[in-house]
Amino acid sequence: MGLIPEEIIETVRLRSDIVEVVSRYVQLKKAGKNHLGLCPFHHEKTPSFTVSQDKQFFHCFGCKVGGNVFRFLMLKENLTFSEAVTVLAQRAGVAIPVSDSPAWQEKDLKRKGLKQANNLARDFFRQVLQRHDAAAPARQYLAGRGLTPEVLERFQIGFAPPGWTSLLDHLGKKGYRPQELVEAGLVIKNEAGRYYDRFRSRVMFPIWDTLGQVVGFGGRVLDDSQPKYLNTPETSFFSKGRTLYGLHLARQPIREKGRVIIVEGYMDVITAHRHGVTNTVASLGTALTAEHGKLLLNYSRDIIIAYDSDTAGVAATIRGLDLLLELGCQVRVITMPDGKDPDDFLSKHGPGPWEELIDRAYTLIEYKLQQAAARGHVKTVADKTEVMRQVFPGLAAKSGVQKEEDLKTIARVLNLSWETVAGEFKRFEENLGKKWTNPDNIAKNTHTIIRKGEKLDARGKAEAVLLRLVLENPARGYKILAELGEEPFRNQQYMTIFKHCLEAGQHPEYRPEGMFSTFENEGQNILSYILTLDIPGDNPDKIMYDYIRSVNRCARHERREELLRQIRAAEKSGNDFQHQNLLRELVFLKNIDEAEKARDFGRVRKLTGEYKQIFCFDTESTLERGGTVHE
Incomplete structure (x- = not known):
């Protein structure tokens, strides 16, 4: 399908009541103007998921996801x-009109045809497994692995016959040209220009998208031929880096259990599901990608990795842990005993011991330490320093109690005193802090605060309320620009929403909830969060100026802190001239603060004007951008 006209999108949005749509998935209860329920995107016991019927958006105060009915x-x-x-x-x-573009229609038709070829191939392979004499060894193999007819049906397992052109001939009779089947990933063209089936004499595992449509295959040989597994290549609709095997079957169990288990292979998933561990998916190999992580975050943040215990599996696990932690997931690792994979373990021991393994899953810190110790890489001072360098980043965002427990674990495994490890971590945090002083990271940190539900600082809170006031009435934005300058918000996502709001507010039919389609995921999360804020009091313009003063106050505080650091440095270096100038500026800022405390706003404006004329400095504070306050 081509681009859907904007007027059609808006019509669909207006006719789709978000409460009715959400109620198909979530049990909602009326609570004042809004509806509350348990969030469908993360596991929780107390409802933090709110739906606004008036403004037609949702927001979860737990996982911080939000948006409109489309999102x-x-x-x-x-x-x-x-x-x-x-x-x-x-x-x-x-009715959605079909695109007028012949090129678009042709492209869309071709894509659908190629996907349909994979679905037809799935049907062909299943028929071969059930009826073909050549599939007898495959039937015997699958039965020996405990795969009942019901399991074969659920996972749509088939068999590719040994002939070179069996599938090519079959789909050719249905109107597919050989080159189309090459593009579908089902056929190969050799250098001589001849076409032949990609999959031959292999047990076939269909790979699905999240809607259950077949987009590719994994084929396993029954003898010692190589490669043992052969996968569909990258196509216009299939990418291993964006696909998780079995996700369409595991979506609901993941939400119900509140966590997802990631394994490596097809049989790991099938065996897990056979034993009732239906919240299991596979990453189609060992490489987890950022796209996998983002896909999983739609269903749960609690992720358990259960890769094979061989060297490649261990390396892949560590890469996966780091990547998922960066995305904000809560990640743990199952270590497989005796070199087994999940398929072996579950087949031998069953789901009970498997659940015990899950309960004993390692955190990132524990897993990295365990692996380092297993390799004997904690003997020298250099070894121990390198291990600490690897594990410290995972501690930075943790609570004080958890951080202390992890530091004790590190000290115990590395045979160091707690004081030594704590001192090294303190130095790490100090270096980390230096890297976080640039404006981009400050803005990024603000997004993280919102996403993880931590409390905003005074300036962040003031900016959030100001943006809420502007969304309610975009005309207020010009007053804020007049008071705080061209970049009134430190948070760059706020700044983006603010600019779009000023533009959208020029249209008479403007409504803040109509802006959701303007933004991608994080923008929609933040917009929904801002719209949940109540405007305090019954005089919004007075509230606006109060919070403008708060932003200016925070800017002055930030500048004072910077001045104090510079004054100490000037004293240390003996630069008396710089020292005197810095002290003079510090006194000026204190005078502005005192005038504001006395509510002498005329004096605040006068001193602020003088301050801008006298002092020039390169910071991100609102003051230098022209921040003054009108009473």
Whole structure:
């Protein structure tokens, strides 16, 4: 499908009541103007998921996800924006016109045809497994692995016959040209220009997208031929880096259990599901990608990695842990005993001992230390220093209690005193702090605060309320610009929303909830968060100026802290001239603060004007951008 016209999208949005859509998935209760329920995107016991019928958006105060009705369906069913609009349009009885572009129609038709070829191939392989004499060894192998007819049906397992052109001939009779099947990943063209089946004499495992459509295959040989597993290559609709095997079957169990288990292979997933561990998916090999992580975050932040215990599996686990932690996931690792994989372990021991393994899963710190100790890499001072360098980043964002416990664990494993390890970590934090002083990281940190639910500082809170006031009435934005300058918000996402709001507010039909489609994931999360804020008091303009003063106050405080650091440095270096100038500026800022405390706003304006004329410095504070306050 081509681009959907904006007026159609808006019609679908207006006809799709978000409370009705969300209620298909979440049990909602009326609470004042809003509806509350348990969040479908993370595991929780106390409802923190709110839906506004008036403004037609949702927001979770637990995992900080939010957006409009399209975003909800995209996250819940892992759809693209166009797919979500199409689903809701069908429910609302809105016809979506087909793109007028012949090129688009041809491309869309071709893509659908190639995907359909994979579905037809799946049917062909299943028939061969059930009826073909050549599939007898495959049937025997699968039965020996404990795969009942019901399991074969659920996972749509088949067999590719040994002939060179069996599938090519079969799909050719259905109208597919050989080159189309090459593009579908099912056929190979050799240097001589001849076409032949990619998969031959292999047990076939279909790979699905999140909607259950076949997009590729994994084929396993029954003898010692190489490669043992052969996968569909990258196509226009299949990428290993964006696909998780079995996710369409595991989505609901993941939400119900509040966590997801990632394994390596097809049989690991199938065996796990056979034993009732249905919240299991596979990463189609050992390489976890950022796209995998983002996909999983739609369903749970609690992720357990259960890769093989061989060297490649260990290395892949560590890479996966680091990547998922960077995305904000809570990650643990199962270590497989005796060199087994999950398939072996579950087949031998069953789900009970498997659950015990999950309960004993390592955190990142514990796992890295355990692996380092197992390799004997904690003998010299250099070894121990390198191990600490690897594990300290995972401690930085933890609570004080958890951090102390982890430091004790590090000290115990490395045979060092707690004081030594704590001292090394303190130096690490000091160096980390220096890296976080630039404006980009400050803005990034603010996003993290919002996403993880930590408390905003005074300036962050003031900026959030100011943005809420502007969303309610965009005309206020020009007053804020007049008071705080061209960049009134330290948080760059706030700044982006602010600019869009000023532009959208020029249209008479402006409504803040109509802006959701303007932003991607994080922007929608922040916009929904801002819209949940209540405007305090009954005089919003007075509130606005109060919070403008708060932003200026915070800016002065930030500058004073910087001045004190510079004054100490000047004293240490003996630079008396710089020392005197810095002290003079510090006194000036204190005078402005005292005038504001006395509510002498005329004097505040006068002193601020003089301050800007006298002092020039290169910081990000609002003061230098022209921050003054009108009473």
